[in-house]
Amino acid sequence: MIHPLDPRTAPGSTLYAARPAEISPAEWRARVDLAAAYRLASRHGWDDQIYTHISMRVPDRDNAYLMNPYGFRFEEITASNLLLVDTQGNVIDGTGRRGNPTGFAIHGAVHHARADAHCVMHLHNDAIIAVGALKQGLLPLSQHAMRFWNHISYHDYEGLALSAAEQGRLLASLGNNSAMLLRNHGSLTCGRTVAEAYVLMFDLDKSCMTQLAAMSASDQLVQPSDEVLHQTQANLALGPTPDGELEWASLLRKLLREEPDFNT
Template sequence: MDFSNKDVRSKVSEAEWETRVNLAACYRFAAHFKMTDLIYTHISAKVPGSDNHFLLNAFGLMWDEVQASNLVKITLDGEIVDDPTGLGFNQAGFVIHSAIHEARTDVHCVMHTHTAAGVGVSAQEHGLLPISQHAMRLTNNVAYHAYEGVALNLEERQRLVADIGDKMTLILSNHGLLTCGSTIREAFDYMYYLERACQIQIAALSGGAKLIIPSQEVAEGVAKSFARPGYQERKGEWKALLRMLDKMDPSYKT
């Protein structure tokens, strides 16, 4: 079923439409890589030119049904600005995403998942271990937030923001994973590698053998390698992913 709304594009700026297309693509990528939890969890993006508006998925659509024109535009106070499908948004998603968008001016996109591997690592007392290159690229960039129940309490936002600080990745204990990005591409990049690191950790621990854990110095060196000037700008994964998506199902752009 097509949930697109042809009127949306004519009502928004070119910058907002581009953000909508990239956000819809991000949902499709997450679905492709099996990061979904039915209609739950979210990816949000700030509306360009506005400090108070952000885009979120309509509550009731699967992630492979998200399109540029069916995203819900809401304010940081939870007021709906535009809801083409009439489905509204998930309150827990609003609580988590609005907290980050309001507190972090450097963050354009927030991505949150409930994958088996992510929740599994979030339930381990030692947290993410530096046992893979995927994990070590995130060295000193992972924060933790204690579980407080389903995120419906607006007061939790201040504690969540305090816990993530200036980091770009957050492990929500007994709950899942969260990543941020100055762009949608960057938020997805962090989530992809955090998710893979968690999958690797679950697999390594399941064998019962003693783990090889590199030194902190080595781990920090790996992180610096991925943060070297110009590296992120030269990466071509996002364009490659878009080519893949265009061949699979280009409806995300509508």
């Protein structure tokens, strides 16, 4: 169904109008969505200078995904300046530009292992790093956090370099979950769409900020019963269709108004 307010489908929308002739419509749509995710992450303060990444599998190419070129801030990302790489970390767009090797290691491993992980977000969010450094990790203290109850992974920090052996351990830590705290390091979410990975990251970040605020105010924390947590988590769990579609359409409208160069 065409929604008159969804810039991805609305008649006359300029969202995808700048597509170069040499890039397929499917890849260009992925590029525009991914560039939007970078700009939105920058607005939240989720960027860490030039050192974190959001990647998107290219819909019409095997073993290829898009991510930011090394040295660009999130606010500088556009649909056309994203890198095209393979799951082994090789830049295959013919430009000779560089990517961050650690980013290739994390994103390439997840894209290769998880068919459902079309978009992978790896960030260094302040609140998530702090909660990941707590022994108890994320607690179900807010409704946002309850969606992750018993459905979030943890991976212990092993240093800056991500070896092939650690790639395997990271994937084992992630399992079938769509969100993970990288202890002493950052966050990871993966989604069937950019929208799904983004809303998961939004909820995870808000969950951690809320937990830190509650813990700083008192050590007398109130947690719902396991029965309520089971019910709430089931209600908020990901379903058969990707989450975040309505939210994503509204966010794209905002970017088209305020940062109209992201889709160029």
